[in-house]
Amino acid sequence: SNESKPTLRVLDQLLIPQSKTYIPIESVNDAWDVIRKMQIRGAPLIAIVACLGLAVDLSSNPSTLEELEKCDDKEGIRKLIAGKVEYLRTSRPTAVNLFNALEELTKSVDSVERKEDVIDAVIGHAEMMLKRDVSDNEAIGKHGADALLDGRVDGGVRMMTICNTGSLATAGFGTALGVARELQRRGKLDGITALETR
DSSP states (O other), X not given: OOSOOOOOEEEOTTXXXXXXXXXXXXXXXXXXXXXXXXXXXXXXXHHHHHHHHHHHHHHHOHHHHHHHHHOOSHHHHHHHHHHHHHHHHTTSTTOHHHHHHHHHHHHHHXXXXXXXXXXXXXXXXXXXXXXXXXXXXXXXXXXXXXXXXXXXXXXXXXXXXXXXXXXXXXXXXXXXXXXXXXXXXXXXXXXXXXXXXX
């Protein structure tokens, strides 16, 4: 691709709220580390960071670029990617979203015919997953707000949340807290209680 190489930095959630520190993700090893050390949390975010970390690794990591040069065909590249995907899966063996996202990403590459297009396919699919997560979260917010307001004549809603459901757990909008955002946008959020904070 003639476009600039992708880059990725993640907020170290272990240091907030005292510090706002970003960690560069330049390889699958970096992605694995932040997932394993719980520097990022939230099922959707873990999956997105793994996929984007793979995209950055394949397009920018010098040692991976050397390995790619040695691959004679698309099957060689697919084997290299499969090894990196298997490694990323070990970062959080119980993370269903992680496994599903990596499986989806792998399948998206299976249909690519030319060796030169495999890396672009990984990058494109990882970027699509990022955008889709935000879009899905916004839809959850809208539908959740609609459901909570259905049948109400007037007044707002008081909410209680548990678990990491905000923008720190996702690609940037939030699942259950996305509902709270939408209610707030509509002027219908009377209050919210968070039983767990991150």
